[in-house]
Amino acid sequence: MNPQNFSLEKLARLVQGECVGQHDLQLAGLASLEHAAPQHLAFVNAEKYIDSAEQSKAGALIVTAALKEQIKSKQNFIVVANPYLAFAILTHVFEKKHTKTGIESTAQIDASAIISDSAYIGHYAVIGEHCVVGDETVIQSHCKIDDGVEIGKQCLIDSHVVLTGQCKLGDRVRIHANTVVGGEGFGFAPYQGKWHRIAQLGSVRIGNDVRIGSNCSIDRGALDDTILEDGVILDNLVQIAHNVKVGANTAMAAKCGIAGSTTIGKNCIFAGAVGVVGHINIADNVTVTGMSMVTKSISEAGSYSSGTPMLESLHWKRAAVRFKQLADVPLTQLMKKLDHMQSQVESLESTFKLRK
Amino acid sequence: MNPQNFSLEKLARLVQGECVGQHDLQLAGLASLEHAAPQHLAFVNAEKYIDSAEQSKAGALIVTAALKEQIKSKQNFIVVANPYLAFAILTHVFEKKHTKTGIESTAQIDASAIISDSAYIGHYAVIGEHCVVGDETVIQSHCKIDDGVEIGKQCLIDSHVVLTGQCKLGDRVRIHANTVVGGEGFGFAPYQGKWHRIAQLGSVRIGNDVRIGSNCSIDRGALDDTILEDGVILDNLVQIAHNVKVGANTAMAAKCGIAGSTTIGKNCIFAGAVGVVGHINIADNVTVTGMSMVTKSISEAGSYSSGTPMLESLHWKRAAVRFKQLADVPLTQLMKKLDHMQSQVESLESTFKLRK
Amino acid sequence: MNPQNFSLEKLARLVQGECVGQHDLQLAGLASLEHAAPQHLAFVNAEKYIDSAEQSKAGALIVTAALKEQIKSKQNFIVVANPYLAFAILTHVFEKKHTKTGIESTAQIDASAIISDSAYIGHYAVIGEHCVVGDETVIQSHCKIDDGVEIGKQCLIDSHVVLTGQCKLGDRVRIHANTVVGGEGFGFAPYQGKWHRIAQLGSVRIGNDVRIGSNCSIDRGALDDTILEDGVILDNLVQIAHNVKVGANTAMAAKCGIAGSTTIGKNCIFAGAVGVVGHINIADNVTVTGMSMVTKSISEAGSYSSGTPMLESLHWKRAAVRFKQLADVPLTQLMKKLDHMQSQVESLESTFKLRK
Incomplete structure (x- = not known):
């Protein structure tokens, strides 16, 4: 974490909040109510946490005006309408930033690749023919960026990621370690008792501000492309099969799996380990609870479930x-x-x- | 994709089909009916796609004789008995081929390893003692081929694959990125409240024409070997535990998991995220629907399911x-x-x- | 496998068992009853295997005193109270050991990192600022050990593992290939229809004797740390979300997923593909059967299940x-x-x- 401290006033200003108490209080970081020390800022998001807030050793608290009135034993606050959002914003202040630019000496980069001067390419990265890496993009060590892959600006491609199948990424895309984008779709034609491989000729198109966790597999399309629209966020170990299309700002928790050629709408939320069969359509604003099996199209926004409750x-x-x-x-x-x-x-x- | 064009006649000949219409029509690639342009070939597999075929801009269509009669507005066809199979075959014509051979300067190869002259070893691959790599096999960048691993002819081992546990691969095996074959099986003996690791001494044997997707884990056996017979195809994120045996031509979709010492027959089809407990036997020709939990042996061919349907x-x-x-x-x-x-x-x- | 042979007497002594029969019988390895040859030692753990034992070609058998009396056709035994434990111990005798120490010439190690002289660092490993690697720890090829990571003694970090998020590992930790520890937790604040990333400032703390399989994702905490206590064992493809705490000696089979901020007790056993929602507590000594969905806290030790049985x-x-x-x-x-x-x-x- 950064050793740098920030005054309560400065932090309040960053989230457009009201600074209450000791304006020049120096804060070294964020912490949970439970583990905060006097040099930490914590947040209170609901009335049920008021007791924890009173007992917390945090030097200051991010709160709503209403919550502030109920916390009697504390003096230093940042008062905002949405404490959780303010907290989310301030995490970036205390996050360790990647500052290196340039290409490590051990990276193997094809002469035809175009790498921005402000990009960073880590050790042992391999970048193929005609690849493009945009401004301020960070490609960590051991990444394999295969021929024809294009990556936008301010992306983070973490270690051991494989980008292949000529996939195209927008700006501010973040892909975590050991994920594979553009791998071969699972396409086989059965004939005379054997499986005949269908070479996958489509690609993967990823919009802006997409986030993909670690150990995910996002396959290239058979003929057309697999698509993740702007703002899609995926947790770890997610499987997106060939020709799936995921609408803007849809979120999937870890271990979800979407079978081939399914189209998912915008602003959907899939809890962990949801499975969706192939060749169906899911409307916008659909929520699916954890471990549900989605076996047919969903045409209405709403919440859907399957499974049975846990019992002894x-x-x-x-x-x-x-x-x-x-x-x-x-x-x-x-x-x-x-x-x-x-x-x-x-x-x-x-x-x-x-x-x- | 290859910039090379092919005439309709040539493509028809490659699939032993009848060429109808403009024999010298130059085609640049395959496409879906929906996205095809005049330089593309598309396929029609069933009557329900006739409307799409009529509206498609594809320059030519792969069809059956019966379908051809029903598509009035098109002139150029390849007529075959099985359009999907013909399409599968032609994808290989338009697929970008790997043509490099030889060993990249940065690969680390133990002196005792035997690498065919026609093989390709990518950057930063590490190949250990007494390994064997067969003719025309491609090992992409960053692969770890651990001591004693043997790989047959015409295999594709994609980037970041780890082959360990002295596993042996047949010919034409394809393993996609970030998969681990031969990792340690999960074997522990409980004693006095602690888990005592059982060193895994078996290996993994993989037949010919096996396909394994990305991010899979195929563990080595405890004493005997874990076995994937000829023609087995696995999608991404599949778990095969120690001492599992998968029969020839069995297919598993993404996220399936097979627990230890289970034997699965030939020609089975497991849909996505199927789980199978350990120490059971599954007969040949068994189909299991998505996300099913298989908790006991299956002795009869047929289709099996578990779970509950999705509801609001x-x-x-x-x-x-x-x-x-x-x-x-x-x-x-x-x-x-x-x-x-x-x-x-x-x-x-x-x-x-x-x-x- | 080691070419070295061991006498029956010596092996008996290693497990504090009684040697019966030809004391100087030379044994080359362990094998299953089914596949054992005369130079192999096999074990018999229950009466139901007596027939297999009689038919086995194994040169000697590990048995209890009671089982020995029932196996008439064999002469050479190691008699112990717990044959499975004795077998577990002897697997280590026949396991191929890693003996190399030192740093491969191609490893990139930051000058500020502290690497024990008795550690081994494989080819193309990248080790960042202020990392610590303890005595006799083996770090295999292509590992990425990011800034601030600390690894104890006698650990095994297999190929392509990514350790990041300033995680701290105890002694004798084993992490298998392509696993990611310390990746960014899936934390986003929804605001005005978009997801705002919450930078993850916590870390991961892993105790002694922890085992993590291949292709796992263990995320760093949001503010506090994600914790795996001593003796935890995880199979492959397991997801541990941010701020999860797993109690000592708990075991999880492949494909389990634990959502954020859940606390799991000691000595629990989760079968394959169990899913647990976030923000709940699981007591000590809880068993959960395969593919169960745990949607609420469990306060009593016992066995829990969900799902429906497999049917035609x-x-x-x-x-x-x-x-x-x-x-x-x-x-x-x-x-x-x-x-x-x-x-x-x-x-x-x-x-x-x-x-x-």
């Missing part, structure tokens, strides 16, 4: 056996039958009483 | 609560009870009527 | 439809209704009989 294993086993039996239990018919019998019984009862 | 989340929550309750609902007994009551009621009714 | 697909489809219907079937109310009707019917029957 013995309880689960009994329920699971009954799930199997369900196949032979005509539930709706059963309900009707029950209602019908109810009427029969009531009719019998009343007639009976009448005749007494 | 509020609907799902109600169903999920009921799943939990199912544990205490004796469904089959309930059905019998209902039937029995039905008889009782009917008996009451009829007796009642008789006595009126 | 047509059977499954019927059950799945009924699962959907369950949402509108008030099961417990239905049971009560049925019981109530039963009483009504019985009451009718008896009154009826009385009045006959």
Whole structure:
């Protein structure tokens, strides 16, 4: 972390907040309420954290005006409308920045590649024919940038990333370590009991401000391109198959997998390990809860789920056996039958009483 | 892509199809019906695509004889029995080929390794003691080929692949970027509250024409070998644990995971994210649908599934609560009870009527 | 494998077992009962393997005293209380050891890094500012050890591992190929329809004797650290999100995923592909069965499950439809209704009989 300190006033100004208390208080970093020391700034985002805030050793707190009134034992605040957003902004102040530019001596760069003077290329990177690397882009050690790949400005390509299949990246794209973009799509034609490989001729197009985690696989298209639109964010170990299209600002948590040729709308949120079958369409603003299996198109915004709730294993086993039996239990018919019998019984009862 | 053009006649000949229309039409590539331009060849595989074919700007179409009759507005065709297979074959014509041979100056190759003169070894590859690399095999940059690994002919080992555990690969094996073959199996003996590592002494044997995607982990066996037979194809992010055996021509989509010592038959198809427990046997010709959990052996060919269908989340929550309750609902007994009551009621009714 | 042979007596002594039969029998390695040859030692762990043991060609067997009595056709044994543990110990005798020390000429090591003289640094490794590598630690080729990372003694960091985010590793830590430790956590603040990245300022702390498989992602914390305590063992393709804490000696099989800020107790066992949501607590000694979705805290030790059992697909489809219907079937109310009707019917029957 940077050894540099910042005054409370300066930090308040950076998030356009109100500085309350000791304006020249020097702060060395951000911390959680629980682990903060007096040289740290922490944030309070909801009433349920007020107790923690009171007990925190943080030197100052980012709060809303309403929360400030309820925290009695503290004097130093940055008051903002959205403390979490202010915190998000200030993390960048304390983040260690990459400042090197230039090409490490051990990098192998094809003569036909165009590398911006303000870019950084790490040790043992290999950059192929006709590649383009934009201004202020950082390519960490051991990256493989294969022939024909183009990378925009201010991107971060972390160590051991492989960019291949002539993929094209926009600006401010961040790809974390050991991810593969542009690998061969899984396309095989079955014929006479064997699988015949379909060479993948499409590519991958990635918009601006896209973020891809570590150990992801984003395959090139078969004929057309696989597409991640602007602002898409993907966590680690995500699989995006050939010819998938992911709409702008859609977020996927770790271990999601999207099968081939599926189109996903804008502003969707997929929780962890969601699986989506191929060749379907998901509308904009769809939320899918964790580990759900999406087996058909979703045309309406909303929240979708599948799976069963976690149970103690013995309880689960009994329920699971009954799930199997369900196949032979005509539930709706059963309900009707029950209602019908109810009427029969009531009719019998009343007639009976009448005749007494 | 290759800048080279091919005549319609030549392409038809390559797939043993009939050339219809302008025989010398020059085609620059394959494309989807939707994105094709006049210099492109597209394929039509089913009647449902006839409208798209009519509207396509493709210069020529790969079709069956029956489909050709129904596409009125086009003149140039390659007529074959299986358009998808013909397309698969032609993708290879337009694929950019790797043509370099030899060893890049930066590769580190142990003196005892045997590398074919027609092989290619990329930058920063590291090849250990007693390794063997066959004719026309391409090993891309940064690969780690550990001691004792043997690779057959015409293989592609993409960037950052790690081959270790003395694994042996057949011919025409393709392994995509950042995959690890021969890593240590997850074997630990629990004793006195701690895990004691079992050194893994087996290896991995991979047959001919096997394809492994990116970011896969194929572990070496504990004592015996982990085995992928000829023609097995695996998508990305697949886990194959120690001592698994996968039968010939079995296909697994992305994110499948097979636990230790399980044997899978030939010609199986596992959709995405299927999980299979350890120490079981799966017969030949078994299909498992996406995200299924296979918890016991399968002795009959057929299709198998688990999970619950995707629902709107509020609907799902109600169903999920009921799943939990199912544990205490004796469904089959309930059905019998209902039937029995039905008889009782009917008996009451009829007796009642008789006595009126 | 080592070409060295060991006498039965010597091997027995290494596991503090009783040597029975030909004490000077020379053994070249361990093998499974099925594949053992006369120069191999195999182990028998349960009565169900006695037949295999009788048929095995193994030169000697590791057994309990009780099992030895039942195996009539063999003469050479190592008799121990726990044959599996003895086998685990002996795998290390036959494992090929890494013996090289020193720094390969192609490694790039920052002048400020402190590397033990007894450590080994492989080809093309890149080690940044102020890193520390302890005694007898092996760092294989192509590793990226980023600025400020500290690694203890006798660790194994396999090829293409990326250690970043200033992570700190204890002693005897083993990390397998292509894993990323300390990558950026998936933290974004949503604001005005876009995702604003939260720079991750925490780190990862890994205790002693931790084992991490290949292709794993262990993210650095947002403010506080992500923690793996002593003795944790993780299989391949595991995701540990930012600020997760995993208690000592907990084991996770391949493809598990733990979302952010979740705390997992000691001595837990998660089977393959278990998913755990963020911000919950799991008690010590919790077992979770394969592919389960853990959506809330678990406060009691025990075994937990979710999902549905595998069924033949047509059977499954019927059950799945009924699962959907369950949402509108008030099961417990239905049971009560049925019981109530039963009483009504019985009451009718008896009154009826009385009045006959």
